[in-house]
Amino acid sequence: ETGVTQSPTHLIKTRGQQVTLRCSSQSGHNTVSWYQQALGQGPQFIFQYYREEENGRGNFPPRFSGLQFPNYSSELNVNALELDDSALYLCASSRQERGEKLFFGSGTQLSVL
């Protein structure tokens, strides 16, 4: 049990819709990073939030956006969903923005039809 919780666990959407995924960090962690894992592949870094600011981003288009709240929980928003957005979305929290062990949630499985 990592103390990082994600919701929902599963979600089905249709192409063009918008989705919001949520992540509650482990207590005391001020950094959250989000990853996309397509079936059979390793996770890909989407972005990281540190103290409510985005401080790192991977190769994902602007329709992938996020928020971090004062309690350090986080949201991942994806607009104009595409079929290729179907994946497992993982969040991970850590105590600091760098050099710290990451604690992962169990993920949200998103299916876009």
Next chain:
Amino acid sequence: KNEVEQSPQNLTAQEGEFITINCSYSVGISALHWLQQHPGGGIVSLFMLSSGKKKHGRLIATINIQEKHSSLHITASHPRDSAVYICAATSGGYNKLIFGAGTRLAVHP
């Protein structure tokens, strides 16, 4: 060529065998992580290394910074060790992880 490469992709072992999974990387890193992912998706961080060697129970992780290579060893393997093991590198000024493709391990009784 991926920045983080793992081998083998798939590994089958008999219970009790000694297992080694290898990871090489081509980028400058601040740390190397070994992660375990079970069916259903949850990822558990096993080790974070920046030098030398770490041990936890039957698991040992080593890293050679000069050779840009890390290994994960499992001694006395058990069926409950069956999972995907992922090597990931932290590169850059934040916790961006660059993941290897993973090694799918199956340990049979």
